[in-house]
Amino acid sequence: MSVLLLADHDKGELSPATARLVAAASQLGPVDLLVVAENPDNIAAAAAQIAGVRIVQVVKAAETAESITNSLESLAQRYQSVSASASSVGKDVIPRLAAKLDIQPVTDVVEILGPNRFTRPIYAGNALETLTDPQPKHLLTFRASAFRPAASGNAAPVENLDLSVNSAARFLAAHRTESDTPDLATAQIVIGGGVSVGSAEGFQLIEKLGKTLGAAVGATRAAVDAGYAPNDWQIGQTGKIIAPDLYIAIGISGALQHLAGIQGAKKIFAINTDAEAPLVKIADVALIGDLFEIVPQLIAELEKHGLKR
Template identity: 75%
Template structure:
């Protein structure tokens, strides 16, 4: 049985999340990849291990046209898969409704052809469920899976898509940055409201730059305008699963902890020895972050550690 995966394309470039979704979907069967974007993104997708064929259409960019195109392709596939990202959350429930299928969302593990694991209760529990439907509409949490290798040379097919969108894109507002993508970064340095200001967050950014890390923030820090919205980590932000998460001035509210439970190692820097995040931290540094972080940064610079 084959799987159709909706690729993630950001500003004309294939998102790193796509490699992770392809790797996960390949556990269900041979993977065909649909790329809503330019030919260059399709060529990048064709290099992913496990991809049998790439279909590309530059016309299917908005949610309603994506749903229309995917519903036409769905007759050939028992599995329709996407990332549990903003695009996947927009498109896949619409597709499921159109196909009269109950979707299974935010999957973090695959235990069989129709047996999946996903978090519930704000990530405080894991649910294992069996999807007995003859066809499946699924979204996977990209951070829960390793990326597929490259080196493949799958064929690329251009779809003659005539679907017209009822929506019109008026404008796209982007935050330009040279730091790694937060959702797929291997190292993340996060700051809480205790950082105190935008200037204080520059300590977080400097440490992150040395480590080659993505920058995260709690909702309280974002609401205080210390950090941009796309840095928010947690239940209402981005779910991350880095190899290392450095939490600076973060107490550990349940909503934030729900977004970092996939982190393999957690270092917490906090002045409060009773902070909830210390219960799950692998290493805890108790003290003033405005003393510890500059010292840590200076020592890393002295050792010549720079990524």
């Protein structure tokens, strides 16, 4: 069963999530990777190195939801499965494609049990649903954090496609948070701050710990809504779903929406003044106390042991 997979990329570079998506899609059959970008050369070259990719197909077009959807629609008839990441792009594009093809999508897949059997979270991540998709063609989104990345070392051919994918939408501007920290969705260590951090200045302490550990930095929705952290740091049901080896939760009580976003974390380390907080109760290790006393001490100890980055 052949699979068309939409490559995840940003700022002209292939996202680390794409290797995880290829690992997932490869369980269904040979993977053809589609790159839709205005400047696709570097993205396509990186994509061709991922093991399991049969061919990289390139469409040079504006990176709007409409042009991406049109590109997928033009190629969809060749494949039994069309897939993308369960990211903001995938959540925008796959429903559009589903409407055009009159196919019910299967979203947020975290495990593949067979050619048409999948597992996905439901009820805000509190339960897992196993379903069978009887449709002859499958539209899928994969939760990248649920899969280990595919290896590199491949040399897949790159094919430039001449498709008419004109979009009525026009890109105006991008507003970004510049950061040199690892990608939040695929980082091995993530540090999250809650509304208890108190201010945007308080989050500088969280960022300093992140730089010391080489970790990604995230925040709860309450902290984002309060203006303490940017939107793209939000972790949870309505933010980014993470599955790091270690999650350090600082000043986070543990609302259900946030817990839904961190269920894939292998180890949880919580710092909180409330020993009865829901997140503290599920943490593997917890320190009860004032974060503004504990975190500076933690940074100092890490730097003393040579972990400053």
